[in-house]
Amino acid sequence: MSSLARRPWRAHSILPGFGIGLGIAVTALSLIVLIPLAALVIKAASAGPAGFVALALSPRTLLALRLSFGAALIAALVNVIFGVIIAWVLVRYDFPGKKLLDAAIDLPFALPTAVAGIALTAIYAPNGWIGGLLAPWGIKIAYTPLGVVMALIFVSLPFIVRTVQPVLQECEAELEEAAALSGASRLRTIWSVILPPLLPALLTGFILALARAVGEYGSVIFIAGNLPGISEIAPLLIVIRLEQFDYAGAAVVGVLMLAISFTLILSINSLQALVRRRLGYV
Amino acid sequence: MLRSIPRYLVHLLALLAMAFCLAITMGAARAQTTLLNVSYDPTRELYRDINREFISDWKARTGQTLTIRQSHGGSGSQARSVIDGLNADIVTLALSADIDAIAERTKKLPDQWQKRLPQNSSPYTSTIIFLVRKGNPKGVRDWDDLVKPGIQVITPNPKTSGGARWNYLAAWAFADKLFNKDETKVRDFVGRLLNNVPILDTGARASTNTFTKRGIGDVLLSWENEAFLALKEAGGDQFEILVPSLSILAEPPVALIDANVDTNKTRSAAQAYLEFLYTPKAQAIIAKNFYRPRDAQHVDPKDLVRFPKIELVNIDDAFGGWSKVQQAHFADGGIFDQIYKPGR
Structure with a gap:
């Protein structure tokens, strides 16, 4: 019968509350995320197609975007390595001061980013504690793109640790012991036993860290040096446009950042889905 | 008695009473x-x-x-x-x-x-002057010393800072006089000065901090009042104020x-x-x-007595007023964007 062949527009669920749940979700999402973003796109559209393209493809915009996304990628990758090690140490070992260390991980969340920026600059500037040690070797951190990366590493560290930690807690240490007993080398144990179940959580953490780092302004502004084309991040370009009362131009850079971020997040999400299927999760 | 009144009415009354109180307090504050x-x-x-x-x-x-x-x-x-x-x-x-x-x-x-x-x-009014490190180790005396290779000049970004626009125009006015209004040479002069700027902060206070607290740069281009304030805070034995031969009258x-x-x-x-x-x-x-x-x-x-006599140029006489300056120099693609090309 034809009525059987026709699919209902949504599958019936035995769980109640789908209608109201979806309603609330869509309303909340619209008010908080979608409507402001739509306003941003509309504002950017007021620059006109020619203006949009000219601004989007200007060398200064491209260099700023490259720095913002490049530094955020590097910072997120660095945090993948150190985040996993920190999570590992916190989950698998007991040592005095562990609670304190665990709490310290979240500090970058709690600190106003401007404070973080000023503190990092004070330390990495040529007359600071660490900057002073590196200066004789000709290594500069503050006021270079390297400084931008340092600030982004700082603000995005908690994401990786906090996403990986609970998954690691669920993994049984017995598995690792079994692998060792079966004669696997330590490296092999890490590679084939410990890492695979962590991968989905790690990717989630990576996305969060990346997204956080791309949008970071407060801390970077103090340590970057802000030279156009060298150490000028895309969010600063937005602020500069606003200071010139060029709202449309600011929105254009905003929309560009949004588009790139969205593409990145979407592709990492699909990568994550792939990984989950490979590993036999649903 | 209260029971006979519907519950929502009680709530409504309470709310009204609260709103009334709030209105009275706010009214009092406004008066x-x-x-x-x-x-x-x-x-x-x-x-x-x-x-x-x-x-x-x-x-x-x-x-x-x-x-x-x-x-x-x-x-x-x-x-x-x-x-x-x-x-x-x-x-x-x-x-x-x-x-x-x-x-x-x-x-x-x-x-x-x-x-x-x-x-x-x-x-x-105020003006733009130089702040240098004690003893003036680089021997800076005037604007033309700021374009020499190896001199680091600290100024904020004219796109975000009003003070920085005055800095820029003061340098421009000096070059204008030096090269007798030859605009190619003036552009080159200001461009070279800007290329000696290692850090472009967003505001005047931030630049002052970069110079005084981070120890970066040989010369800080600064509001006169801001320079005096920095001297007062630092205790007077780290920096000294240097007065260029010509500057701008900031109003x-x-x-x-x-x-x-x-x-x-x-x-x-x-x-x-x-x-x-x-x-x-x-x-x-x-x-x-x-x-x-x-x-x-x-x-x-x-x-x-602390305000030295300087030759001050006026923005209306030298540049034809702010709206003109803003358009010609600091608008998108203006002269500032044309002559300032770091990293190239």
Whole structure:
């Protein structure tokens, strides 16, 4: 019968509350995320197609975007390595001061980013504690793109640790012991036993860290040096446009950042889905 | 008895009572006049002193207790807040271009606002001078030393900082005189100066900190008042002020926002506040805070001796006014964008 062949527009669920749940979700999402973003796109559209393209493809915009996304990628990758090690140490070992260390991980969340920026600059500037040690070797951190990366590493560290930690807690240490007993080398144990179940959580953490780092302004502004084309991040370009009362131009850079971020997040999400299927999760 | 009244009615009544109380408190707060002065970055100390004096002055004259709220930030972003709807009664910004922008975009004050008060609506002036490290190790004497290779100059970004625009124009005015208005050479001069800038902070205060606290750079281009403040804070044995042969006459203007004072019913107080800035009492406070007074008659001579005589060029005579400067130099693709190309 034809009525059987026709699919209902949504599958019936035995769980109640789908209608109201979806309603609330869509309303909340619209008010908080979608409507402001739509306003941003509309504002950017007021620059006109020619203006949009000219601004989007200007060398200064491209260099700023490259720095913002490049530094955020590097910072997120660095945090993948150190985040996993920190999570590992916190989950698998007991040592005095562990609670304190665990709490310290979240500090970058709690600190106003401007404070973080000023503190990092004070330390990495040529007359600071660490900057002073590196200066004789000709290594500069503050006021270079390297400084931008340092600030982004700082603000995005908690994401990786906090996403990986609970998954690691669920993994049984017995598995690792079994692998060792079966004669696997330590490296092999890490590679084939410990890492695979962590991968989905790690990717989630990576996305969060990346997204956080791309949008970071407060801390970077103090340590970057802000030279156009060298150490000028895309969010600063937005602020500069606003200071010139060029709202449309600011929105254009905003929309560009949004588009790139969205593409990145979407592709990492699909990568994550792939990984989950490979590993036999649903 | 209460039981007979429906529950929602009780709630409604309670809510109404609360709203009533709130309205009364707010009304009381409003009856006592409040002024909001939206100002730029380095004037915190100045207006704190001015406000204290004006509040007692106003009380003596009218019996009214006045509350003055202050807001400080980069001049451009403060102007933007007012454009976006910040309910400022008074704006006291770093340059007239920013108040022009408010007038042009909101129509909340007339285009000719600057003619309403004496001396271009600027109750005080300032200028741009150099701050160097003690003993002047690089031997800097004037603007032409700043373009030499190996000299590091600290200035904020003219796109975000009003002070930085004055810095830039002062350098331009010097080169204009040096090369007899040969614009190719002037552009080259200012371009080379900008290429000696290793860090471009967003505001004047940030640049001062980069120079004094981070120890970066040989010369800080600074507001005169900001340089004196930095000297005072550092204790005077780390830096010294250097006066170039020529600089620019900075006239930070003040204005009341007509549409706002009319809705807030604060016009008389706002007008009196602005006029107060020109009185001998206020002029003395201005000089004490390292700004150059318009009327030095009643100023403590001790506060006056620190202002050296410099040849000062006027923005209207040398550049044809702010709206022209803003368009030619600092607009997108303007001269600043053309001559400033770091990393290339």
